[in-house]
Amino acid sequence: MFVSPVWGLYSHRMAFLNDLVQSLLPTQCPLCSLVPDSPRRAGLCGPCESLVRGRLRMTTTPPSVVRCWTIGDYDGPHGALVRLAKYGRSIRVADYLGLCLGVALKEVVELMAVDAIVYVPVPPVRRMRRGFDQACRLANEVSASIGVPVLNAVKRIDGREQAGRTGSERRELGVHAFGLRAISLPDRILVVDDVLTTGATMNSVARVLRTAGVSHVFGAVIASP
Numbered sequence: 144m145f146v147s148p149v150w151g152l153y154s155h156r157m158a159f160l161n162d163l164v165q166s167l168l169p170t171q172c173p174l175c176s177l178v179p180d181s182p183r184r185a186g187l188c189g190p191c192e193s194l195v196r197g198r199l200r201m202t203t204t205p206p207s208v209v210r211c212w213t214i215g216d217y218d219g220p221h222g223a224l225v226r227l228a229k230y231g232r233s234i235r236v237a238d239y240l241g242l243c244l245g246v247a248l249k250e251v252v253e254l255m256a257v258d259a260i261v262y263v264p265v266p267p268v269r270r271m272r273r274g275f276d277q278a279c280r281l282a283n284e285v286s287a288s289i290g291v292p293v294l295n296a297v298k299r300i301d302g303r304e305q306a307g308r309t310g311s312e313r314r315e316l317g318v319h320a321f322g323l324r325a326i327s328l329p330d331r332i333l334v335v336d337d338v339l340t341t342g343a344t345m346n347s348v349a350r351v352l353r354t355a356g357v358s359h360v361f362g363a364v365i366a367s368p
């Protein structure tokens with residue numbers, strides 16, 4: 144389905160205005176529904192903010208990835224905020240999650256000597272509808288926290304939607320879903336995405352990077368099962 148760039152610009156402005164209104168009005172914490180006296184980043188109350196900062200842990204590591212980390216569970220507060228960022232079109236929530244991931248990753252990224260960050264781009268139709276690419280927002284915040292640049296190196300070469308498909312269908316589609324832009328790549332890359340479920344999407348991106356000569360691909364997501 145074709146969505147015009149004008150609609151994409153409109154969607155981005157609507158997402159921005161949505162966040163602006165939410166930040167100016169006394170609103171409920173998106174996690175616990177209390178109305179905090181002093182809302183923190185993304186409108187969270189103090190206790191929920193502490194909860195979301197999370198701890199880094201290893202998660203399922205796809206075959207083409209050296210190690211993959213997450214800071215939360217998909218069924219927990221991190222998953223709830225990822226869904227709010229995506230379906231509630233909240234840029235500020237996406238940015239806050241990226242900040243949390245970046246802070247948590249700082250030590251391991253230095254240890255693994257990561258040279259650059261690559262994000263898993265959402266399908267163009269979704270980006271236009273939503274007004275922003277949440278994985279790109281996450282990657283930029285991680286970059287700001289750890290001081291490693293973001294490379295816009297991966298592109299979708301297949302716009303078929305993957306939501307609602309079975310694990311085997313995703314694995315089958317994933318092989319052909321991504322290609323590389325014509326830029327030079329460093330040896331050690333961190334791939335950032337919002338969630339990791341089967342690992343098929345992360346693995347597809349890692350495979351195209353490895354095929355292009357990247358020696359070590361690491362992964363980091365906000366939430367996983």
Ligand SMILES: [Zn+2]
Nearest residue numbers: 172175188191
């Ligand atoms: Zn709360």
